[in-house]
Amino acid sequence: MSPSSLLFTSSPHVHGGNSIPQIMQQVILALMPATLLSVLIFGWPALLVLVITTVTAMLTEYLMVKIRRRPSPLGDMSAALTGILLALTLPPQSPWWICVVGGVFAILLGKHVYGGLGFNMFNPALISRVFLLVSFPVELTSWPQPTGLFGKHALSFSDSLSLITTGHLSSGKMMDAISAATPLGQYHVALSMGKSVHDALGGDYAFSYLSAIAGFIAGSLGETSAIALALGGIYLIRKNIISWHIPAAMFAGTLIPATLFWILDATKYPDPLFHLITGGLVMGAFFMATDLVTSPVTPLGQIIFGAGCGLLTYIIRTWGGYPEGVSFAIVIMNATVPLLDQYTHPVVYGKAKKNV
């Protein structure tokens, strides 16, 4: 055989077949239970938010890849994943321009300015959500009551389309059922007014653990069903796409202080289960903090990172200016990743103390 026809590359000469698109597909698949459930719960507007955000993210990715003359536009599916993740952090009836601005921001400023996939410091979806939240607080905190896709109060597709694109229904009426509050929001307001947890969560939108676990509460698309999210998370752990370290540490980081303070004063501090099943903790722990690019690669680093995310979440929820702190907590911890990676290298074979 002539020399030129043989491939001459470094060992190993076989490969396990893992690939970036495959990982992204698996994560998208893992998100499907929660995504589909959120559409069922919040109806057509939720689907429109999902589609607009994801398509914008993919279009932005396509343009950036063309401008930067990189190979494989869209091939790695990461932009689609970012779009879905971002949409899941948005209120279910977000106006179209929120979705578009968010999608562009996530891909352009969240990823490509750093050099593209693998080089971004912050989780693109979350940094975009944080940007939207501080820039457009009204739109980002308008929570509709869950009306369902087919139920009595469900919006028709044309009404939904009109609502998302123009802000009012196709009949020209304004939406009236728009003002619900998330459980965390209720708690936050109540706490600032000096009310007890019990008072805060009673009343008009009485809080029920059961509906919270199933997802039938007001909130962002992906803040809803803890069970659907956990299913996806466990799937990812089983598939070795994420490791258990970050989710476990993040849950511990929130739930341990929550338990302590609850024991200390149950009238002021809600119980740990409330913290677990409301807001974005489950979503954050399984899908946001575990973002491969922006989390540590070492097991110890992952534990510290996860614990930090959890603790900051609890601090922001309890004493911060915003009712929900998961996004801020993760974005802040993203900034510590290079440092964590550098100082948490495992003990190398043959360097353990017992050998020296």
Added chain:
Amino acid sequence: MGIVASVLKKFHGGVHPPGRKELSEQCAIESMPMPKRLVVPFHQHLGAPSEPVVNVGDTLFKGDLLGSAGDGISAPVHAPTSGTIVAIEEHVVGHPSGLTMLCAILEPDGKDQWNPQLQGVDDPFSLEPAAVRDLVKSAGVVGLGGATFPSFVKLSPPRDKVVDLLLINAVECEPYLTCDARLMEERPLDVVEGIRIMLHALQTKECVIGIENNKPKAIAAMQNAVAREASGKDGNIRVVVLPVMYPQGSEKQLIEVVTGRQVPSKGLPIHIGVVVHNVATAVAVRDAVRFGRPLVSRIVTVTGQGITRPANIEVLIGTLADDVIAHCGGLKPGTCKVVMGGPMMGLALHQTNIPIVKGSSGILALTQDESSGKPEHSCIRCGSCVSACPIQLVPCTMAWFAKTEQFDQLINVDLFDCVECGSCAYVCPSNVPLVHYFRYGKLALQSKAREEKKRELNKQRTKLRDERLAREKEEKERKKEEMKAKMAAKKKGKGTETHGSEAVSGEESRS
């Protein structure tokens, strides 16, 4: 209980590449027709090259010396068959840079006749251990697992070290390869005899033969042989069956699994009382000691989807890979890569007219769909490599430092502890050729160290030269002064002449 752990331990990480051993595991070891010529490199082992002791035109018996061992860690090279030396010249060899190497070109006479003077020892156990080592050394036996470390060195433990365990590496964890498995199936008694000779040379009793459980026939054969051959005799030889996991056949990992202990970083197995030899090396030791036969052939697995007829062949050292491939029916169309060794750590060949050497365990002809070769993407920091690394390194960080040429940082992240097993690259979703970066980093650091040494030496030389020049200048000045003084004294005419020629010539302190 001794050094062997009562329960098998696990090593960190590891991967499960498809074994693909079914291609060749049923193929009995065969021999092949005598090639038209043999190309025998003088340097086939770790350490110093051997020195040629033959000339063009010499007629040799099989087993005659071609090159004598160099100083220290080295091994001799012998004629693989009887015949005539037709040339001693540079020839391409299996080398990552495609370099040539000095080789003896031997034209076989077809008789394949051993030198009749080669004689073995009927009872090796009556020999002094040192005598056994000498036989192994002069037979040119090196580690046949692929590292080709001269075996006599590993049979000569330092005086202050006690060998607690001889660990026979019969793991053959590389996919595709079946040469060790076949050897154990077909020559189990020879393996056990070799092990007993090694135990004698090491003056120890304990031996574990580690075999992965994907080789049930080899395990059964070895268990039988051990029961038959070793029972009632000195030494405690055991077959230990291991679960399949790559890279369990890596020395450090095998030791960890069997003993639960780790070889210290930058240390050797002997530092924790263990000596590891490949199972094929045991047979080579046996042949060397019992029959006085030098290592002139080895078993090579020829396999892969790209080979027409997979086989395990006992190949004479110096046979060209081309001849071996032709004997197996040639390459099928669609073969894109030929690898010497295993698929995880072997060397891709850019041409196939290179000789089989003592370390060549396999020739793999890989087709597109079984070999890797996708383009590299940027690292997405998924951490798969960290989980897979059996040394617990952080491969992605190491690759980043190598890629960005931050060589000093590479030392901080323990680059030199990497065994280049390839587990990290195997799992990498971005197809980053991590091992390639590590080799690059190691080479860069090594050449940097050499440069630094050179610079240091030059600095020293310059300093010595400056000192010498200064001394000479001083000397001159002093002589001038002396002369002046003398002249002045003469002028005064006192006539007290002094002949003090203490002029010391500047001793050159060049080293």
